[in-house]
Amino acid sequence: MKLAILGGTGSLGKGLASRWIKAGHDVLIGSRDLAKAKEISIKLGLDASSGMLNLDAAKSCELACLTVPFAHQESTLLSINDALVNKILIDATVPLMPPKVMRVQLPEVGSAALNAQAILGTDTTVVSAFQNISAELLQTDADIDCDVLVAGDLIDARNIVIDLAADAGLTGWHAGPLCNSVAAEALTSILIAINKKHSLAHSGIKITGH
Ligand SMILES: NC(=O)c1ccc[n+]([C@@H]2O[C@H](COP(=O)([O-])OP(=O)(O)OC[C@H]3O[C@@H](n4cnc5c(N)ncnc54)[C@H](OP(=O)(O)O)[C@@H]3O)[C@@H](O)[C@H]2O)c1
Secondary structure: OEEEEEOOOOHHHHHHHHHHHHOOOEEEEEEOOHHHHHHHHHHOOOOHHHEEEHHHHHHHOOEEEEOOOHHHHHHHHHOOHHHHOOOEEEEOOOOOOOOOOOOOOOOOOOOHHHHHHHHHOOOOEEEEOOOOOOHHHHOOOOOOOOOEEEEEOOHHHHHHHHHHHHHOOOOEEEOOOHHHHHHHHHHHHHHHHHHHHOOOOOOOOOOOOO
16 A cells, blocks of 8 residues: 555654565655655665655555654644545554653543544544554564554444554554544553553553453
8 A cells, every 4th residue: 555654754653664664565754844754765765755745645645644743643634634535544643741641641532533533524534553552663573562452433444454553563453433542542651651660661462362
């Protein structure tokens, strides 16, 4: 697929990009800064032409993934919303409110994913995923001991994102409608707290069952 990573110059964006490039996807790196997008594209082994402004990446892709800090989720989406009509947006943003990142603090609308859907309107399908995955590990070839909770209102869109998780070497699970994203988003603060209190580098979650 032609995938745009909006904010693709950051930690999570580079991690997902590197995995999806290895899986054979056509990845576009989006940024507010064209030179930075091109520089990161080259570092990831892509042509410089794969680095674009967020708007151009959103226009050129089949599916986009948003990887910016929550504080900049709204401004980023407002700058590209027309380009995402009839497309899927994967929202990976976690509503962390520094400095208290070990405390679950959710936006008034309920979750970052619901916020994204409210900004984009019903012509774009928001699916939330990847909130609990370490960006640092994604940037390596390591097996990642953490599953992906995939929440979204359309099952076909969730299936596409579960396949993309598999392409990144991860197991994705249907986590129900988009409103359930709140659980994955909240878990991130808990994992950060576990990392700190138990001296772990990358705690994660696994779904079990027979
Ligand atoms: N890091 C992780 O392990 C991890 C794991 C799961 C989920 N997440 C979530 O994924 C999102 C990205 O995390 P990250 O660690 O990759 O963040 P990051 O590296 O701090 O930032 C990602 C990108 O956001 C863009 N950005 C920064 N300030 C901006 C602004 N004022 N307006 C618009 N864009 C801005 C930058 O791109 P340009 O300067 O190129 O525009 C930057 O490269 C966050 O919501 C985070 O909670 C992170």
